[in-house]
Amino acid sequence: MTEVNGQTVKQDEARKAILSSIRAHLATSAPFDADWREHHGYASEGVAVWEPIRMAMSSAALAHVFCANLESVGGHCTVVADETEAAKQVGKIIDQLDPRRIAISNSELIGRLVERNAAVEIVENAHAEYLFDCDLGVTSAQWAIAETGTLVLESDRESHRLTSLVPPVHLCVLRAADIRQTLGEILELASRDLSRTVTFITGASRTSDIELTLAIGVHGPGELHVIVIAD
Amino acid sequence: MHLTSETFDQNARDALRDPVLHGALRNLADNFVERRRAAIASVDDWEGLREKARVIKEQTLCHLDRYLLQFVENAEKAGVKFHWARDGKEACGIVLNLLKKRGAKHVVKSKSMATEEIHLNAALEAEGIEPVETDLGEWIIQLAGETPSHIVVPAIHKTKAQIADLFVDKVGIEKTDDVDVLTRTARNILRQRFAEAEVGISGVNFGVAETGTIVILENEGNIRLTTGLPKTHIAVMGIEKIIPKFADLDVFLKLLPRSGTGQRLTAYQSIITGVKRNVTDEGPDEIHIVLMDNGRSRMLAHPVTRQSLACIRCGACLNACPVYQQVGGHAYGSVYPGPIGAVITPQLIGISKAKQLPYASSLCGACREVCPVKIDIPELLLHLRAEITDGTAGGAESNPQRKRKFTESLAFRMYGFAWSGPVSYGLGIKAARLMQKLVVRDGRIGKVSGFVAKLLPPLGAWTAWRDAPAVAERSFREQWRDGLGNNSQWSVVSGQ
Ligand code: SF4
Numbered sequence: 130m131t132e133v134n135g136q137t138v139k140q141d142e143a144r145k146a147i148l149s150s151i152r153a154h155l156a157t158s159a160p161f162d163a164d165w166r167e168h169h170g171y172a173s174e175g176v177a178v179w180e181p182i183r184m185a186m187s188s189a190a191l192a193h194v195f196c197a198n199l200e201s202v203g204g205h206c207t208v209v210a211d212e213t214e215a216a217k218q219v220g221k222i223i224d225q226l227d228p229r230r231i232a233i234s235n236s237e238l239i240g241r242l243v244e245r246n247a248a249v250e251i252v253e254n255a256h257a258e259y260l261f262d263c264d265l266g267v268t269s270a271q272w273a274i275a276e277t278g279t280l281v282l283e284s285d286r287e288s289h290r291l292t293s294l295v296p297p298v299h300l301c302v303l304r305a306a307d308i309r310q311t312l313g314e315i316l317e318l319a320s321r322d323l324s325r326t327v328t329f330i331t332g333a334s335r336t337s338d339i340e341l342t343l344a345i346g347v348h349g350p351g352e353l354h355v356i357v358i359a360d
Numbered sequence: 361m362h363l364t365s366e367t368f369d370q371n372a373r374d375a376l377r378d379p380v381l382h383g384a385l386r387n388l389a390d391n392f393v394e395r396r397r398a399a400i401a402s403v404d405d406w407e408g409l410r411e412k413a414r415v416i417k418e419q420t421l422c423h424l425d426r427y428l429l430q431f432v433e434n435a436e437k438a439g440v441k442f443h444w445a446r447d448g449k450e451a452c453g454i455v456l457n458l459l460k461k462r463g464a465k466h467v468v469k470s471k472s473m474a475t476e477e478i479h480l481n482a483a484l485e486a487e488g489i490e491p492v493e494t495d496l497g498e499w500i501i502q503l504a505g506e507t508p509s510h511i512v513v514p515a516i517h518k519t520k521a522q523i524a525d526l527f528v529d530k531v532g533i534e535k536t537d538d539v540d541v542l543t544r545t546a547r548n549i550l551r552q553r554f555a556e557a558e559v560g561i562s563g564v565n566f567g568v569a570e571t572g573t574i575v576i577l578e579n580e581g582n583i584r585l586t587t588g589l590p591k592t593h594i595a596v597m598g599i600e601k602i603i604p605k606f607a608d609l610d611v612f613l614k615l616l617p618r619s620g621t622g623q624r625l626t627a628y629q630s631i632i633t634g635v636k637r638n639v640t641d642e643g644p645d646e647i648h649i650v651l652m653d654n655g656r657s658r659m660l661a662h663p664v665t666r667q668s669l670a671c672i673r674c675g676a677c678l679n680a681c682p683v684y685q686q687v688g689g690h691a692y693g694s695v696y697p698g699p700i701g702a703v704i705t706p707q708l709i710g711i712s713k714a715k716q717l718p719y720a721s722s723l724c725g726a727c728r729e730v731c732p733v734k735i736d737i738p739e740l741l742l743h744l745r746a747e748i749t750d751g752t753a754g755g756a757e758s759n760p761q762r763k764r765k766f767t768e769s770l771a772f773r774m775y776g777f778a779w780s781g782p783v784s785y786g787l788g789i790k791a792a793r794l795m796q797k798l799v800v801r802d803g804r805i806g807k808v809s810g811f812v813a814k815l816l817p818p819l820g821a822w823t824a825w826r827d828a829p830a831v832a833e834r835s836f837r838e839q840w841r842d843g844l845g846n847n848s849q850w851s852v853v854s855g856q
Contacts, residue, residue, distance in 0.1 A: 158661050180404055320606045326643060336497075337621070340539070341387045342539045348585055349628065
């Protein structure tokens with residue numbers, strides 16, 4: 130216990146020392162601040178950034194822009210009319226990949242779309258150790274950003290943090306109605322009821338660490354498939 | 361073995377003679393500079409965004425104590441544990457203590473300049489804990505026993521062939537020149553490390569005061585694994601990483617990827633607000649944040665040096681810098697190389713240990729031009745040069761050039777002042793025109809020697825290294841004011 134107390138006391142000391150150092154140094158700076166601000170400019174009410182007036186876009190148009198941007202970063206994107214079509218498309222992708230094991234999140238939508246059959250093992254909400262042996266992870270996404278082709282995953286609404294990350298292929302199904310045009314809109318939506326973890330995903334895992342040459346699939350999935358349901 | 365900042369001059373000369381290094385750095389300008397240019401075109405008002413970011417940072421730093429406390433309070437409410445560290449040693453001690461208490465032997469790390477700065481890996485290894493770097497570039501240099509030479513692409517100084525040899529030697533693969541094979545090798549080996557890791561250590565890009573959120577950007581997915589798989593997540597962050605509002609992320613998430621790698625967004629952003637609510641939820645059981653000062657609060661003491669703390673570590677100034685492009689990162693002898701390294705390192709480790717760094721620049725201003733938060737790096741360099749020459753920093757060791765100090769520092773201060781605003785620049789130009797009558801030859805200010813150098817001590821050493829264009833008889837600004845803007849005057853001007 131004493132050690133714990135020793136730790137706490139030292140921590141309190143460090144906290145106080147850092148805060149008072151910040152305050153003391155800011156006070157030293159104060160006499161120079163006005164002059165410097167005159168040279169560099171200082172807008173105390175903040176700076177207005179010019180934005181073009183954006184036309185409101187239909188969800189079909191948003192889906193189109195989203196797909197184009199996702200494909201520009203190497204993702205594969207299909208827009209389908211409804212859930213039945215989505216299920217077919219999911220089946221098609223699974224056939225192509227021919228996985229032994231599929232991990233799916235706890236999303237109800239995904240539960241409905243992934244067909245169970247004896248040939249493949251399907252695990253819902255798989256444990257971390259298990260995920261390393263899965264060939265495909267299927268999740269939904271809460272939102273998407275059209276202008277960047279980004280999927281937005283909120284951890285409080287679905288358990289998909291690792292399912293979307295550990296298997297070598299990630300398949301994501303989302304509704305066109307959940308696509309927004311800009312990053313700003315999404316930040317606003319996400320902040321209303323902020324999940325413990327919000328993950329933005331834009332394309333497949335990548336690196337340029339060796340001679341700035343692009344390599345795909347370094348730690349996360351090397352393939353990203355997205356199905357957008359239009360209805 | 362590792363180079364130090366004290367010998368930048370010699371390090372740089374050696375680097376210039378290294379053809380392999382030049383081969384490795386060759387792609388930097390073409391790749392990053394071009395990609396950045398294309399990416400910033402996708403923002404409607406890039407300049408407005410930069411200005412907004414600069415003002416947000418300046419305002420936050422001016423009230424840093426308040427925002428830090430707000431950040432801590434909100435994150436604590438969400439279950440995060442905080443640890444304050446005055447310096448690197450204290451930070452390493454805190455991390456070590458956390459690991460020991462959990463009996464952790466397997467630790468995965470994602471790229472973090474803050475942990476590089478405090479040499480956390482060495483501290484852990486000394487206590488028998490093996491930290492595994494999981495960022496591909498960081499892993500490569502860890503295998504090689506080297507230090508990063510770029511803050512975004514740590515192994516930029518190594519060629520593919522060198523990396524292949526390293527893998528053959530250390531992990532026993534067949535020799536290959538296929539980047540995909542090298543990458544896959546790393547993936548397979550590191551997957552095992554992730555699976556067995558008890559603790560993950562990461563850095564932080566932004567801490568949001570309003571919500572107590574930390575935000576981390578990446579492309580590889582190793583940060584998501586580091587922060588998502590192990591039971592315990594420890595984040596080490598400098599106290600300057602705070603931004604006030606969640607909505608401010610709109611500004612910084614637009615600026616950072618575009619400036620750093622020329623992407624509109626990096627592949628992944630992890631936006632983490634506290635620990636999980638239920639035991640069955642995904643994610644670590646505990647999150648610890650180590651808030652580290654380590655010389656940062658000192659930089660708040662002047663508006664010029666305070667700018668250093670606005671840096672979001674995008675690396676754009678390195679990529680744009682003609683000095684960095686030639687000598688690479690190791691010559692700076694610091695984890696922070698390039699223009700930002702030349703201003704941060706002397707402030708972090710003490711100016712007497714890095715006296716040459718503020719001179720490792722031609723003051724061309726390319727860094728200021730690209731910096732997403734508009735840090736005036738040339739102004740900072742001049743400020744530090746002035747501190748070196750007037751001895752306000754760096755201890756009182758004897759200096760043979762002592763006599764020159766006052767005049768030289770005055771010159772740097774005036775030069776810095778002159779550059780920082782149009783009015784003072786105008787005044788400075790007029791003064792310069794009078795002064796240069798003594799030193800101009802053939803329209804250039806060349807090496808000043810002999811009698812003139814004695815008359816004008818400030819220019820003696822300085823001009824030995826560089827040529828500056830002489831100041832024109834009448835500046836463009838003056839000509840414009842006197843009617844150059846008026847079309848009828850054009851013939852007069854062109855006839856001069
Ligand atoms: S100083 Fe500016 S350009 Fe350089 S790394 Fe920092 S934010 Fe980027």
